[in-house]
Amino acid sequence: MKVEKHAIPRILIGASGSGSGKTIFTCGLLQALKTAGKRPVSFKCGPDYIDPMFHTEVLGIPSRNLDLFFAPENTVNYLMAKHAENGDMAVIEGVMGYYDGLAGISPAASSYDLAKKTKTPAVLLLDSRGKSRSLLAEIKGFLELEEESMIRGVILNQVSEMIYPQLKGLIEGQLPVKVYGYLPKMVNCSLESRHLGLVTAKEIKDLQGIVDQLSEQIRASVDLEGLIELAGQAGEQVYKPLRLPVPSAQPVRIGVAMDKAFCFYYQDNLDLLEEMGAEIVPFSPLEDRELPRELHGLIFGGGYPELYLPQLSENRAMRQAVRSAVEAGMPCLAECGGFMYLHERLKGKDGVSYPMAGVVSGESYPTDKLGRFGYIELTAKEDTLLCRKGEMLKGHEFHYWDSTNPGNAFHAQKPLGKKNWECVVSRENLFAGYPHIYFYSNPEAAERFAAACRKYRAG
Secondary structure, eight states: OOOOEEEOOEEEEEEESSSHHHHHHHHHHHHHHHHHTEEEEEEEEEEOSSSSHHHHHHHHSSSSSEOOOTHHHHHHHHHHHHHTTTTTEEEEEEOSSTOOGGGGGGGGTTTHHHHHHOOOOEEEEEETTOOHHHHHHHHHHHHSSSSOOOOEEEEEESSOOOTTHHHHHHHHHSOOEEEEEEEOGGGGOOOOTTTEEEEEEOOOHHHHHHHHHHHHHHHHHHHHHHHHHHTTTTOEEOOOOOOOOOSSSSSSEEEOOSSSEEOOOHHHHHHHHHHHTEEEEEEEEETTTSSHHHOOEEEEEOOOOOHHHHHHHOHHHHHHHHHHHHHHTTOEEEEEEEHHHHEEEEETSSSSEEOOOOEEEEEEEEEEEEEEEEEEEEEEEESSSSSOOTTTEEEEEEEEESOOOOOOSEOOOOOOOSEEEEEEEEEEEEEEEEEEEEESSHHHHHHHHHHHHHHHHHH
């Protein structure tokens, strides 16, 4: 197969840990690049589905995930090159701490791993409150932990204009790294958090105002031209194009739940279905009284249905329409919050059990603790809607609710760990469970879902 090469200018924004301000800084940087006349595109390292929503709000185009657990190196480089075609610079937001990878013990799938395998220069955003010379030890450790760290610069966060020149001189005088600027403490530029991480972008009342304020500060105190120059030093990506199924001559319409309650999706999953001939048709289980017409499949993603239980339950017409469609054989894929919605009942933190769609027997209920968090490998124990027996999908779980009926069609295994369990409620036309799956870990799963939708249409 022909080898492709791509060399879009790009940088990765990393940090020493979570909660460092990577997301809001990345948004401010994207806005600053737009103001400077660039056409930036953005990516998120890892499985997070909330941070890319913030990038999308700034850019007006979808941000996508790059994940070396979900997909092999060649696929990740292919996807980056594919989605960067319409831009002139890519910004990648890192995940957790720069070297934090699988199971907390491996660098695999870390920001560092992504920077190295995509040949992307990295810049660390460092919390510098209450530090002076100790910053040297911190940065030196990051530079020397791996033989080739890919770290080319740092930005000092939460330092004053007065002390910055002194810190910059110390760092650049003793370490082989460039300081690209600083940010002062900006109390009005923080983002609210919730149990799954940040609140969603749509819930921030004045997100654009926050981003504009941060963008103005970045233009004043960060070496934007220097970052653009650094991005131009990124290495050439080399990859083989993927062999994906040919689009069907018989298109299908797939209804995708998209509103405040259901908004967690990997954009590449939807893109792949579209490449296979599907039309994505958004609808709202909160607001709409009926399903869109002439659907041949349904997808319910994750989100926060627990925040809208009365409204979801009171929409009896939609609950009945969903149940009737699935019972009539329409293929349905439901993940996490979508899986919760398909239950007979969903219990809120108020202790009240609310009637839901009734596709899955049993009740979803709060546990007040994070359950089965992290990456998983899913192996089919039987033939299912997406996989044949013995085939594997990769995914991620992050939820505070559980189920009296989690299913047992797949065996879930934590990578590099011993923890494992059974999951996923499966029927001929149903895949429903807590895992968020990634189609590029097994593109045939997407093709099987599209084929099931075509079969339903024909029937």
